[in-house]
Amino acid sequence: MNTGFKHLSAPIMVQFEVTIQCNNSCRFCYNFRRTKSKEKIQSKSSVIEKKRILKELASLGVYSIVFTGGEPFTYSNLIDLLKYAKQLGFVVYINSNGTLITKKISHLLKEINIDGVMISLHAACSEIHDSQTNKNGSWKNTINGIQNLLEQKVHTGINMTVTNNNYEYVYDLGKYSVELGVPFSITRFIPINKRDTPLELSYQNFKKVLIDIEKIKKLYSKKINILTPFPLCSTYKISKNFADARCTAGLTWCAISPNLDVRPCIFTSEIIGNLKYNKFIDIWNSKKMKRFQNLNNNSKECLDCEILQLCLGGCRQLIKVHKKDPLMMGMVKFKDISIKDQEMAKIKLKNIYSKNPRVVLRSEEFGATLILSQNKYVFLKGQSSIFIWNLIDGKRDLEKIAYNLINKYNISIIKAKKDVIEFFTELYIHELIKEEN
Numbered sequence: 001m002n003t004g005f006k007h008l009s010a011p012i013m014v015q016f017e018v019t020i021q022c023n024n025s026c027r028f029c030y031n032f033r034r035t036k037s038k039e040k041i042q043s044k045s046s047v048i049e050k051k052r053i054l055k056e057l058a059s060l061g062v063y064s065i066v067f068t069g070g071e072p073f074t075y076s077n078l079i080d081l082l083k084y085a086k087q088l089g090f091v092v093y094i095n096s097n098g099t100l101i102t103k104k105i106s107h108l109l110k111e112i113n114i115d116g117v118m119i120s121l122h123a124a125c126s127e128i129h130d131s132q133t134n135k136n137g138s139w140k141n142t143i144n145g146i147q148n149l150l151e152q153k154v155h156t157g158i159n160m161t162v163t164n165n166n167y168e169y170v171y172d173l174g175k176y177s178v179e180l181g182v183p184f185s186i187t188r189f190i191p192i193n194k195r196d197t198p199l200e201l202s203y204q205n206f207k208k209v210l211i212d213i214e215k216i217k218k219l220y221s222k223k224i225n226i227l228t229p230f231p232l233c234s235t236y237k238i239s240k241n242f243a244d245a246r247c248t249a250g251l252t253w254c255a256i257s258p259n260l261d262v263r264p265c266i267f268t269s270e271i272i273g274n275l276k277y278n279k280f281i282d283i284w285n286s287k288k289m290k291r292f293q294n295l296n297n298n299s300k301e302c303l304d305c306e307i308l309q310l311c312l313g314g315c316r317q318l319i320k321v322h323k324k325d326p327l328m329m330g331m332v333k334f335k336d337i338s339i340k341d342q343e344m345a346k347i348k349l350k351n352i353y354s355k356n357p358r359v360v361l362r363s364e365e366f367g368a369t370l371i372l373s374q375n376k377y378v379f380l381k382g383q384s385s386i387f388i389w390n391l392i393d394g395k396r397d398l399e400k401i402a403y404n405l406i407n408k409y410n411i412s413i414i415k416a417k418k419d420v421i422e423f424f425t426e427l428y429i430h431e432l433i434k435e436e437n
C-alpha cells in the first residue's frame with residue numbers, strides 16, 4: 001500500500017477547468033454557484049495562456065490532464081486545447097455532461113485520440129436526472145451524447161454524483177451503465193459549506209450505496225469506481241473492494257480554475273496562487289499547498305489512529321467544513337485491514353514477474369514515482385527500490401532478486417525476502433507488474 005505520502009515534484013494529474021459556463025444548473029454543483037458570483041466576471045483566460053500552462057505542466061512531468069468546467073464543450077477553443085495537450089504527450093480525459101457531444105464532435109474526439117470521456121449521469125430515468133440538473137430534456141441529450149461516443153468507440157465512463165436525494169437510484173444506474181457496456185463510477189457529494197449539509201450522504205444512505213455497488217460488482221463482475229474519498233473506518237467492514245478511496249488532493253493532483261487560480265482540488269474554493277502571476281512549480285512547492293496536505297489538520301481521533309498514513313482521514317474539504325469527515329467512524333487497527341495480507345499471499349519467491357509496458361517512471365527528490373494511471377502509482381522511496389525495479393525482467397524469480405539485494409546492500413536474507421515480497425505486493429496491487437507463467 002502507498003503509505004507515507006511524499007511531496008511530489010509535480011502532480012500526477014491536473015484538472016483544468018476551461019470555463020465556468022454551463023448549460024445545466026445541477027442542484028449540487030460547486031461550479032454552478034460560482035457562475036452566480038463575482039468569479040464569473042473574473043473568470044477569463046486566453047487560449048494562449050492556457051497553452052502556456054499546459055506546456056509548463058508537460059515540462060514538469062505531469063502525467064494526465066482532465067479537461068473540465070463548467071461544461072467544457074461550451075468553450076469554443078476546447079478542440080484546439082485537446083489537440084495541443086495530446087501533442088504534448090499527456091493522457092487526456094474530459095469530464096462532461098455529454099449534452100453537446102454531437103456525432104461530429106465524437107468523431108473529432110476519436111480523431112484526436114482522446115483517452116477517455118467521463119459523462120455525468122445522475123439516474124437511469126429522465127425524471128430523476130432532470131430534477132438533479134434542473135433542466136428538462138437533459139437526460140435525453142446526455143444519453144444521445146453517450147451513444148455518439150460509443151458509436152465512435154471513444155472510451156466512455158458514466159459518473160453519478162450521489163447525494164441524499166438520489167442515493168436510492170445507484171443500483172438502477174449501475175445496472176443501466178453495465179448493460180450499456182460503460183464503466184460506472186460514483187462521486188460522493190462534497191459540500192462547499194455547512195448550508196449544503198442536507199445533500200451530504202448520511203451514514204445509513206452511504207452504507208446502502210456501498211452495498212448496492214458491491215451487488216452490481218458481484219452480479220456483473222465489472223469494474224466500478226469510487227472517485228471521491230471515504231474514511232477507511234467507514235468502509236472497511238462493508239466493502240474491501242472500495243477501501244482505498246483516499247483524499248490525495250494537493251498530493252497527487254490539483255485543479256486550475258478558468259481564471260488560472262490553482263486550487264488543491266476541484267471541490268475547494270481555497271486558492272493557493274494564480275498562474276497569471278506565478279509559475280506552477282512555485283505554487284505547487286509553496287507552504288500554502290503543503291499546509292493543505294498536512295495530516296495534522298485531521299481530528300484528534302484520526303491523529304491517534306494507527307492507520308492514518310493509509311487512510312489520510314477522509315476528504316480534506318469535508319474536514320475544512322466540519323472539522324472532520326462526517327462519515328468517520330473511529331479508530332482502526334492495522335490488523336483489521338486485511339487487504340494487503342490477502343494480496344501478499346499471492347506473491348511467492350519462486351514467481352517471475354514482468355513490468356507493465358505502460359508504466360512511466362518519473363524522478364523525484366526521494367527516488368521516483370512509477371505511474372500507470374492517475375489512480376495507479378507507486379513511490380520508489382530510496383535507491384534500493386529503484387534497484388529492485390530495474391531487476392524486473394520477466395526472467396529472474398523473486399528469490400534471485402532478493403539475493404541481488406543482499407549482495408548490493410549487505411542485508412540479512414530474512415530482511416531481503418520480506419522487503420522483496422512487500423515491494424512486489426504493492427506493484428502487483430497497482431497492476432504495475434504481471435506474473436509470468
Ligand SMILES: C[S@@+](CC[C@H](N)C(=O)[O-])C[C@H]1O[C@@H](n2cnc3c(N)ncnc32)[C@H](O)[C@@H]1O
Pocket residue numbers: 022028029030031068069070071072095096097118119120159160161187188189190191192267
Ligand atoms: C463540475 S462538473 C464539470 C464537468 C461537466 N459539466 C460535468 O457535469 O461532468 C465535474 C463533476 O463534478 C461533479 N460535481 C459537481 N458538484 C459536485 C459536488 N458538490 N460534489 C461532488 N461532485 C460534484 C459533477 O456531477 C461532475 O461529475
Ligand code: SF4
Pocket residue numbers: 022023024025026029030031032069070071097120133
Ligand atoms: S453539468 Fe457539470 S458544471 Fe454544469 S451544473 Fe451540472 S455538474 Fe455543474
Ligand code: SF4
Pocket residue numbers: 231232233234301302303305306307308311312313314328329330331332
Ligand atoms: S479514525 Fe481517521 S484515520 Fe482512522 S480510519 Fe477513521 S478516518 Fe481514517
